[in-house]
Amino acid sequence: MLEVSNKATQNLDLAVSYLRSGELVAFPTETVYGLGADARNPDAIQKVFQAKGRPADHPLIVHIADAQQLSEWATRIPASAWLLAASFWPGPLTIILPKHPSVSALITGGQDTIALRIPKHPLTLELLRKFGSGLVGPSANKYGHVSPTLAAHVATDLGDAVAAIVDGGPCAIGIESTIIYLSNQQPVIMRQGAITAAAIEQILQTKVLVNSMPQTSIRTAGGDESHYAPNTPVYLLALNDIIAYAQQQANISVISLHSKPVDLATNIVWQQLPLDPVAYAHDLYANLRAHDQLNNTAILVEQVPLTISWAAINDRLTRASVKK
Ligand code: TXA
Numbered sequence: 001m002l003e004v005s006n007k008a009t010q011n012l013d014l015a016v017s018y019l020r021s022g023e024l025v026a027f028p029t030e031t032v033y034g035l036g037a038d039a040r041n042p043d044a045i046q047k048v049f050q051a052k053g054r055p056a057d058h059p060l061i062v063h064i065a066d067a068q069q070l071s072e073w074a075t076r077i078p079a080s081a082w083l084l085a086a087s088f089w090p091g092p093l094t095i096i097l098p099k100h101p102s103v104s105a106l107i108t109g110g111q112d113t114i115a116l117r118i119p120k121h122p123l124t125l126e127l128l129r130k131f132g133s134g135l136v137g138p139s140a141n142k143y144g145h146v147s148p149t150l151a152a153h154v155a156t157d158l159g160d161a162v163a164a165i166v167d168g169g170p171c172a173i174g175i176e177s178t179i180i181y182l183s184n185q186q187p188v189i190m191r192q193g194a195i196t197a198a199a200i201e202q203i204l205q206t207k208v209l210v211n212s213m214p215q216t217s218i219r220t221a222g223g224d225e226s227h228y229a230p231n232t233p234v235y236l237l238a239l240n241d242i243i244a245y246a247q248q249q250a251n252i253s254v255i256s257l258h259s260k261p262v263d264l265a266t267n268i269v270w271q272q273l274p275l276d277p278v279a280y281a282h283d284l285y286a287n288l289r290a291h292d293q294l295n296n297t298a299i300l301v302e303q304v305p306l307t308i309s310w311a312a313i314n315d316r317l318t319r320a321s322v323k324k
Pocket residue numbers: 029031032033034035058059060061094096108111113114115119137138139140175176177179218219220221222223
């Protein structure tokens with residue numbers, strides 16, 4: 001059962017005082033909940049890695065309240081970054097830029113670039129303004145696990161590690177921000193999200209590459225084998241294969257775009273989701289977590305359409321699922 005944590009709060013002054021004393025505070029965003037810490041405090045940053053169980057070479061995103069703060073964290077900022085900031089911030093876009101020399105190598109995993117974004121959530125924007133500086137904010141889940149879209153999800157994964165969870169209700173979008181790399185000649189999307197390549201191309205008037213599984217040494221979004229994954233194995237399958245599997249196995253969960261065939265056993269938990277990528281993304285992680293709670297032997301997820309508007313969802317489902 002999901003329980004409301006006694007660490008959940010909307011008291012931003014309290015949250016700021018915890019952050020100033022080097023404690024961790026989870027915060028809501030429009031994408032997923034972040035695990036916040038003072039981005040200028042090395043001890044606090046180290047607590048983030050420790051709490052998540054995240055390898056030190058996986059860099060963190062720094063969240064800021066105002067685009068003018070970009071120059072405190074990045075250097076050699078191209079005009080394209082200002083343009084994207086003006087067009088999409090606050091919003092689900094993370095921009096990777098050359099890092100400012102003052103930025104701790106702990107944040108960037110030793111790389112010379114830094115990821116920055118202004119999240120779109122009124123409580124967190126107010127928190128960032130009151131705090132007055134940047135907050136590191138990886139998704140507030142254990143490393144490799146499903147990202148949290150409710151304060152209760154954060155409490156389940158990291159309740160003991162945080163001083164407070166700013167409860168901003170369910171996240172509006174439900175999957176992580178689009179990450180764009182601007183330090184090269186041609187912009188590259190390194191993680192797909194609600195802001196599409198087409199939307200960015202329209203603003204920048206240039207072609208954008210989509211490379212969500214970079215073959216470079218750069219550590220980026222979910223480059224590891226298993227990411228965004230529940231404990232129960234997830235299989236991404238065509239509807240026919242799901243039905244064939246379900247006819248032979250009991251105690252499985254199904255997430256489908258179709259209704260349950262009438263002849264299937266009653267002990268198969270069948271959830272039908274809407275054929276609408278916005279609604280699907282909104283509840284995707286909450287659904288995966290809820291199915292995981294049932295302790296079934298597998299979660300079978302029906303393959304979603306292979307169209308642009310489903311690309312970010314396809315990416316997450318592929319990474320959450322068992323590799324064949
Ligand atoms: O929507 C989001 O972006 C959420 C909310 C809380 O803002 N945050 C989030 O953070 O998803 P995280 O740490 O779970 O994912 C950020 C990804 C990581 O996979 C990290 O490797 C990549 O961004 N990243 C961060 N800095 C980078 C850099 N300098 N170069 C390449 N990748 C970077």
